[in-house]
Amino acid sequence: xxxxxxxxxxxxxxxxxxxxxxxxxxxxxxxxxxxxxxxxxxxxxxxxxxxxxxxxxxxxxxxxxxxxxxxxxxxxxxxxxxxxxxxxxxxxxxxxxxxxxxxxxxxxxxxxxxxxxxxxxxxxxxxxxxxxxxxxxxxxxxxxxxxxxxxxxxxxxxxxxxxxxxxxxxxxxxxxxxxxxxxxxxxxxxxxxxxxxxxxxxxxxxxxxxxxxxxxxxxxxxxxxxxxxxxxxxxxxxxxxxxxxxxxxxxxxxxxxxx
Numbered sequence: 001x002x003x004x005x006x007x008x009x010x011x012x013x014x015x016x017x018x019x020x021x022x023x024x025x026x027x028x029x030x031x032x033x034x035x036x037x038x039x040x041x042x043x044x045x046x047x048x049x050x051x052x053x054x055x056x057x058x059x060x061x062x063x064x065x066x067x068x069x070x071x072x073x074x075x076x077x078x079x080x081x082x083x084x085x086x087x088x089x090x091x092x093x094x095x096x097x098x099x100x101x102x103x104x105x106x107x108x109x110x111x112x113x114x115x116x117x118x119x120x121x122x123x124x125x126x127x128x129x130x131x132x133x134x135x136x137x138x139x140x141x142x143x144x145x146x147x148x149x150x151x152x153x154x155x156x157x158x159x160x161x162x163x164x165x166x167x168x169x170x171x172x173x174x175x176x177x178x179x180x181x182x183x184x185x186x187x188x189x190x191x192x193x194x195x196x197x198x199x200x201x202x203x204x205x206x207x208x209x210x211x212x213x214x215x216x217x218x219x220x221x222x223x224x225x226x227x228x229x230x231x232x233x234x235x236x237x238x239x240x241x242x243x244x245x246x247x248x249x250x251x252x253x254x255x256x257x258x259x
Contacts, residue, residue: 013038013046017063018055025218025244026184027062057220059185067179067188067219083213083237088112090235090258091175091211097121099172102201103131105156106177108211110134116141125169127157127197151194158193163200174205178225181212181234183247185220186227195223207232214239217248228253
C-alpha cells in the first residue's frame, strides 16, 4: 500500500511541476522545494525523470519548458503554420535583390523559401536539400547547396564537410532557425552537431536574424546555438505573448514583432 501511495504522490508532484512550467515558464528548484516543503533532492529527481521523458529541459538550478519544435520534420510541418507564415512574410523583406542569403533548414525556413517573390534575383546558400528543392520554383534565385552528412531530423547537412564548405561563404544575411528562444537559455536546438553548424553559418554572414515562430519562444532545448547577444535580432510572432517577448527584450535582445 505504501508503495502505491508513493507512486501517486510522485505523479501528483510531476503534474504540479508541469503546471508550473506552463504558467511560470520556468522552475527554480530551490525556491519551489521550499514552497512545497520538499527536499531539493526529491524535486531534482522528479525533474530528471520528466526530462528523460522529454517533458522539460533541465538547466542549472531548475528546468525550462521543452520546445515542441523538437518533433520530427513531418510533425513540425503541421505546428504553428500561421505563425511561421507571419514570420516568413517579414523575413523575406530582409532579402534584397542581388544579395546573398544563408537560409537555414526547418519548417519556418521552408515557409521563407516559398514566400520569396518569384521575380526576386538573389543568391541563396543553404545546407538543406528541402530548401534547395523548394527554390527550384524561383527562376531568378541562384542556389548553392552545402553538402555533408544529412541529419535526417531536420533534413540538413552537418559535420566537418558541411562546415568546411560553409567556411568559403560570405553572405549578407543568415536566417537562423532554432527550436528554443529563451531569455535565460538563449537560442537552442536539440542536436550538438546541428548547433555547431548553425554557429558556423552565423559566422559567415554580416547579419543573423532568428526565425521565432510562437511555439519556440519561452522554450529551450539541450544545446545552445548562440546567446541572444550573438544575433542581430529576433523576428518574433506576437502570439507568443507580451510577457515572453518582454523577457527577451529585458535580456538585451532586439525583438522585431511581425504582423
